[in-house]
Amino acid sequence: MSFPHPALHASHSGIWIATAEGTRAVSRGEAIGIASETPVILLNAALTGQRLGYADLSGLDLLELYAFLFPARFAVPTPKGLARAIDLPVPIQEDAVAAFLRDAAATLLAVPDGDWPEREGAWTAAQSLTRLRWPWAPLIAPRLAKPRVNERWLFSKLPEWEEQPPRPAPRTVPMEPPEAEARLATLTGDGAEERPGQRAYAAAASAAFAPRIVREAPNMVLAEAGTGIGKTLGYLAPASLWAERAGGPVWISTFTKALQRQLSVETQRLFPDAVIRRERVVTRKGRENYLCLLNLEDALQGGFAGRAAILAQLVARWAAYSADGDMVGGDLPGWLPTLFRRNGPAALTDRRGECVYAGCPHYRKCFIEHAARASAQADIVIANHALVMVNAARGRELATRPTRYVFDEGHHLFDAADSMFATALTGAETIELRRWVLGPEAGSRGRRRGLAARLSDVASYDDGGNRAIADAVTAAQGLASEGWLGRVAEGQPFGPVETLLAAVRGLTFARAEQPGDAGYGLETELAEPSPELIEAAAPAAHALDALLRPLVALGRRLEAVLTEAPDWLDGPARARVEGAIASLAWRAETVAAWLSLLARVGGPADPDFVDWLAVDRVEGREYDIGLHRHWLDPTRPFAEIVLKPAHGALVTSATLTGGGNWSVAEARTGAPHLARGPAHFAAASPFDYPDRSEVLIVTDVKRGDIPALANAYARLIMAARGGTLGLFTAIRRLRGVHGRIADRLAREGLALHAQHVDPIDTGTLVDIFRDDPAASLLGTDALRDGVDVPGESLRLVVMEGVPWPKPTVLHAARKLAGGGSAYDDRIVRARLAQAFGRLIRRADDRGAFVLLSAAMPSRLLDAFPPGVAIRRVTLDEAVACVTARLSSDAPIGHGAHEPA
Known part of the structure; x- marks a missing residue:
C-alpha cells in the first residue's frame, strides 16, 4: 500500500x-x-x-x-x-x-x-x-x-464474576523442611543444576508455614539470599505445598511491579496449564491500578474531549482483550498513556474512592471485583507491600484475611510502612476530600459524584442518613477549594483550612529559606510554632471536627441498615453498603489523624512521631503546602496491624541486612515488636563476583561540577560501548548530564535514554534499555532498586557519588534515634549493595561498577561482595580499565582490593 x-x-x-x-x-x-x-x-x-x-x-x-x-x-x-x-x-x-x-x-x-x-x-x-x-x-x-x-464489544463482551461460597479457614498442617526440598525438586525438574543454597533456602523458608504456637507471635523467618540463589522457587516450594495441604492462600508481596511480573512467569512451573493457573494464581494491586468501567463509560459518552477522548477509545479496545484490566504494569502497554501526556489516564481509574460498588451498572464485570473474588479462592496471591498494609489497616476482606505471607524485596518494608502509616494535612489532600464529599463544583469536569449522589438512596432509610450527608456537605465547604494555592501565596486565604495553610507557608519560609535556595521543597520542624499558626490551628480543627462527626454518623447509620436488613437489602445492595462503610471509615480515619496532628500545634511533642511543616516545590513552583506526621519507627504499626494477626511471615531479600547485621534486618522489618524472635537464614550468592566484576572509585571528578560529571559519564559510556546504567541522587544533575552528552553519544551510535527527561514511563524505559545492548539509561532511585537486566544490555553501572540520605527533618530524627552516623552508614551500604546488585544478574554476566566520588569512605566498602577488586583511580585510568575489561575476553577481576 x-x-x-x-x-x-x-x-x-x-x-x-x-x-x-x-x-x-x-x-x-x-x-x-x-x-x-x-x-x-x-x-x-x-x-x-x-x-x-x-x-x-x-x-x-x-x-x-x-x-x-x-x-x-x-x-x-x-x-x-x-x-x-x-x-x-x-x-x-x-x-x-x-x-x-x-x-x-x-x-x-x-x-x-x-x-x-x-x-x-x-x-x-x-x-x-x-x-x-x-x-x-x-x-x-x-x-x-x-x-x-x-x-459484542466491551461491556457486553466482558465476563461476569460469580459468587462463591465462603472459603473455610486453612487447616492446621505440619511443614517439614525435607518436604519443601522435595517440592522444590519437582518444580526445578529432572536434570536441573544442583543448587545447595536454594535447597537450604527452601528448607529454612518452610518454618514460616509451620503452625503458630503463641497468639500474636507469628513464625517469622528473615532470609537473606544473594542474587542467583533462586529464592523465588525457593519460597514457592513451601508456599505451594502449604496452600495445597491447608487449603488456604499464601500472599506473596513485592515492592516493584517488575518482580510481580517475574513471579507470574515463575508460577508456570506450579501450574503449567494456563486455565488452572488463572484460577490458582492471582495478581492483586490497589484499586487505583485498575480500569474503572464506569469512568470509562463516562469518557466514551462525552466526559472526555480532544486527545483524552481518543485515549478512552483505545483503552476501551484494550479492555475488551485485557486479562485483568490492570492499567499499571499489566497488559496495557506502559507507553500508551504517555502518548497523551496528562490527558485522561488517571481519570480512568478509581483514585478518589468514589466507587459505588453494587450501585454501578458494571459491578458484576468490574476488574477489581474479579481480582478480589479470584484471590479469595486462589492458592497464591501476588500482591504488593502497600496493598497488604492497606487491606490489613482498613479491615477489608476480613473473612479472607491471609495467615501466611512472603515479603520479597523485604528491604523495602520499612519505606512501604513509612508511606502507608503517615499523615499529611495538606492543601492537595483537603481539596481531594472536599471533592469526594461535594462532587462536581462550578467549572469542574468529569464523573465526580459527591456523597449525596452516591449514597442518598441507601441513606434515606431514615432521616438520620440524609441529615448526616447534608451536614457533611456543609462542613466540607470549610476545606481548601479551587485556586487555594494562589490565594494562600497572595495572603488572601478563604476559610479556616486555607488560613492554616497560609500560616504553615509563612513559618516554613521564615525558617527554611536559605540563600541560594535551588527552588525545591522547603521544610521545618513543627516546634515553637508562630502565634499565627497557633491561632489558625483551632478554627481549622473545629472545621475538621464538624466534618468528622457526620461522616462517623453516616457510617453508623449504614451499619444499622445492615443490622436491620430491610427487604430491599439483597446481595448486591449489601455489598454496596459495605463498600460505602469501608470508604467512610477510611475518610473518617484520615480526618481523625489530621485532628491529632493539629493537637500537636502549640502542644507537647509525641516521641513516637516526627512532625514538620513543608512547602512542596518543583523548580520554584509551589504545588502543595501542609503539615506532616510520620512514625519514628513505622514498623511498629506494621507489626501490630499486619504481622501479629498472621501465623507466619517470610521476609526475604538479597540485601536484607543492608551490609550490616541481623539486628539491622530485624529493626527494618518489625521483628522487635513481636513476642517471639525471628529465625535467620543467609546464603551467599553463587556468582563469582571477584572474577566477573570490579569496583572503580574515580577520584578526580569534582563534586558539583556538572560539565566534569557529564564528561565522565560520556567517556565511560563510550568506553563500554553502551550497556550502561547511570544512577543519580538528584534529578537536576541527571538532566544536566543528559543535556550535555546525549548528542555526543548519538554521534558514536550510542542511544541514551533518561528517566525524568524522556516522556516515557520508567517500566518502558527499562524495556527499551534491555532490548538494545548499545543503549544506556540514566535514572534515580527507582532504577537503583527495580531493574533486572541480565546479559550484555547492562555491563557498566556508574553512580554520580556516594548516595548519602537527604538531610530532611524526618531523617534527622531517625538518625538521632538510630545511632548517629552509623545510621547513615547503614543506609549508604544498603543503597550501594542494591546498586551493585544491578550489575551481575546471572552467572555469565560481567561488568564494572564505577563510583564518581573521591570522598567514598573506606569503612563503607564492605557493601560490596567479598573479594571484589576495589581500586581508587583517576578518570583516565577508569576509562582505560573499562575499555580493556569490556572489550576483550579477559576476566573482569584480578585487581587490587582496598581493605574495608
Missing part, C-alpha cells in the same frame, strides 16, 4: 524525512514546518516532539495505530521493537528509520486484510474515532468491513 504521507524521524543523531521519492536529512526548523503543514508518520510523537523542541507535535503516530490493531499486545516502542512485533527487517542505521516508518505504516494498515484475532470491536471503535478526528481514522476505517451482526 502506498500513500502520500511523509515519515519523520528525529533522534540525537539527526532528523530525517522519508517520502516516496526517498529519504533526506532536514533541519529542525524544516522538520517542524513540514509536520505543521501535513500529517507525518511518527513513532512516539511526544518523544519526537521533545527531540525537536516542539511540544505540540502531532501526526500519524504508529504506536497509536499499533494499540488500536493489537490491544493488550506489548511491543518495545522503538524502531527495532516495532519491526520485531510486525515482522519487518530491523533498520540498522538511523538514516534508514524514516523509510522504515513508512513501511511499518503500510504493514499495519494491511492487518485487517488477513487473519486478525482482534477484529471484533474494531469497526465500532473506528466509527467513534472517526468522529473524534483521530488522524489514523481516514486510513484504517475504510479497510474495516462492517460486521454482518452487531458486535
Whole structure:
C-alpha cells in the first residue's frame, strides 16, 4: 500500500524525512514546518516532539495505530521493537528509520486484510474515532468491513464474576523442611543444576508455614539470599505445598511491579496449564491500578474531549482483550498513556474512592471485583507491600484475611510502612476530600459524584442518613477549594483550612529559606510554632471536627441498615453498603489523624512521631503546602496491624541486612515488636563476583561540577560501548548530564535514554534499555532498586557519588534515634549493595561498577561482595580499565582490593 504521507524521524543523531521519492536529512526548523503543514508518520510523537523542541507535535503516530490493531499486545516502542512485533527487517542505521516508518505504516494498515484475532470491536471503535478526528481514522476505517451482526464489544463482551461460597479457614498442617526440598525438586525438574543454597533456602523458608504456637507471635523467618540463589522457587516450594495441604492462600508481596511480573512467569512451573493457573494464581494491586468501567463509560459518552477522548477509545479496545484490566504494569502497554501526556489516564481509574460498588451498572464485570473474588479462592496471591498494609489497616476482606505471607524485596518494608502509616494535612489532600464529599463544583469536569449522589438512596432509610450527608456537605465547604494555592501565596486565604495553610507557608519560609535556595521543597520542624499558626490551628480543627462527626454518623447509620436488613437489602445492595462503610471509615480515619496532628500545634511533642511543616516545590513552583506526621519507627504499626494477626511471615531479600547485621534486618522489618524472635537464614550468592566484576572509585571528578560529571559519564559510556546504567541522587544533575552528552553519544551510535527527561514511563524505559545492548539509561532511585537486566544490555553501572540520605527533618530524627552516623552508614551500604546488585544478574554476566566520588569512605566498602577488586583511580585510568575489561575476553577481576 502506498500513500502520500511523509515519515519523520528525529533522534540525537539527526532528523530525517522519508517520502516516496526517498529519504533526506532536514533541519529542525524544516522538520517542524513540514509536520505543521501535513500529517507525518511518527513513532512516539511526544518523544519526537521533545527531540525537536516542539511540544505540540502531532501526526500519524504508529504506536497509536499499533494499540488500536493489537490491544493488550506489548511491543518495545522503538524502531527495532516495532519491526520485531510486525515482522519487518530491523533498520540498522538511523538514516534508514524514516523509510522504515513508512513501511511499518503500510504493514499495519494491511492487518485487517488477513487473519486478525482482534477484529471484533474494531469497526465500532473506528466509527467513534472517526468522529473524534483521530488522524489514523481516514486510513484504517475504510479497510474495516462492517460486521454482518452487531458486535459484542466491551461491556457486553466482558465476563461476569460469580459468587462463591465462603472459603473455610486453612487447616492446621505440619511443614517439614525435607518436604519443601522435595517440592522444590519437582518444580526445578529432572536434570536441573544442583543448587545447595536454594535447597537450604527452601528448607529454612518452610518454618514460616509451620503452625503458630503463641497468639500474636507469628513464625517469622528473615532470609537473606544473594542474587542467583533462586529464592523465588525457593519460597514457592513451601508456599505451594502449604496452600495445597491447608487449603488456604499464601500472599506473596513485592515492592516493584517488575518482580510481580517475574513471579507470574515463575508460577508456570506450579501450574503449567494456563486455565488452572488463572484460577490458582492471582495478581492483586490497589484499586487505583485498575480500569474503572464506569469512568470509562463516562469518557466514551462525552466526559472526555480532544486527545483524552481518543485515549478512552483505545483503552476501551484494550479492555475488551485485557486479562485483568490492570492499567499499571499489566497488559496495557506502559507507553500508551504517555502518548497523551496528562490527558485522561488517571481519570480512568478509581483514585478518589468514589466507587459505588453494587450501585454501578458494571459491578458484576468490574476488574477489581474479579481480582478480589479470584484471590479469595486462589492458592497464591501476588500482591504488593502497600496493598497488604492497606487491606490489613482498613479491615477489608476480613473473612479472607491471609495467615501466611512472603515479603520479597523485604528491604523495602520499612519505606512501604513509612508511606502507608503517615499523615499529611495538606492543601492537595483537603481539596481531594472536599471533592469526594461535594462532587462536581462550578467549572469542574468529569464523573465526580459527591456523597449525596452516591449514597442518598441507601441513606434515606431514615432521616438520620440524609441529615448526616447534608451536614457533611456543609462542613466540607470549610476545606481548601479551587485556586487555594494562589490565594494562600497572595495572603488572601478563604476559610479556616486555607488560613492554616497560609500560616504553615509563612513559618516554613521564615525558617527554611536559605540563600541560594535551588527552588525545591522547603521544610521545618513543627516546634515553637508562630502565634499565627497557633491561632489558625483551632478554627481549622473545629472545621475538621464538624466534618468528622457526620461522616462517623453516616457510617453508623449504614451499619444499622445492615443490622436491620430491610427487604430491599439483597446481595448486591449489601455489598454496596459495605463498600460505602469501608470508604467512610477510611475518610473518617484520615480526618481523625489530621485532628491529632493539629493537637500537636502549640502542644507537647509525641516521641513516637516526627512532625514538620513543608512547602512542596518543583523548580520554584509551589504545588502543595501542609503539615506532616510520620512514625519514628513505622514498623511498629506494621507489626501490630499486619504481622501479629498472621501465623507466619517470610521476609526475604538479597540485601536484607543492608551490609550490616541481623539486628539491622530485624529493626527494618518489625521483628522487635513481636513476642517471639525471628529465625535467620543467609546464603551467599553463587556468582563469582571477584572474577566477573570490579569496583572503580574515580577520584578526580569534582563534586558539583556538572560539565566534569557529564564528561565522565560520556567517556565511560563510550568506553563500554553502551550497556550502561547511570544512577543519580538528584534529578537536576541527571538532566544536566543528559543535556550535555546525549548528542555526543548519538554521534558514536550510542542511544541514551533518561528517566525524568524522556516522556516515557520508567517500566518502558527499562524495556527499551534491555532490548538494545548499545543503549544506556540514566535514572534515580527507582532504577537503583527495580531493574533486572541480565546479559550484555547492562555491563557498566556508574553512580554520580556516594548516595548519602537527604538531610530532611524526618531523617534527622531517625538518625538521632538510630545511632548517629552509623545510621547513615547503614543506609549508604544498603543503597550501594542494591546498586551493585544491578550489575551481575546471572552467572555469565560481567561488568564494572564505577563510583564518581573521591570522598567514598573506606569503612563503607564492605557493601560490596567479598573479594571484589576495589581500586581508587583517576578518570583516565577508569576509562582505560573499562575499555580493556569490556572489550576483550579477559576476566573482569584480578585487581587490587582496598581493605574495608
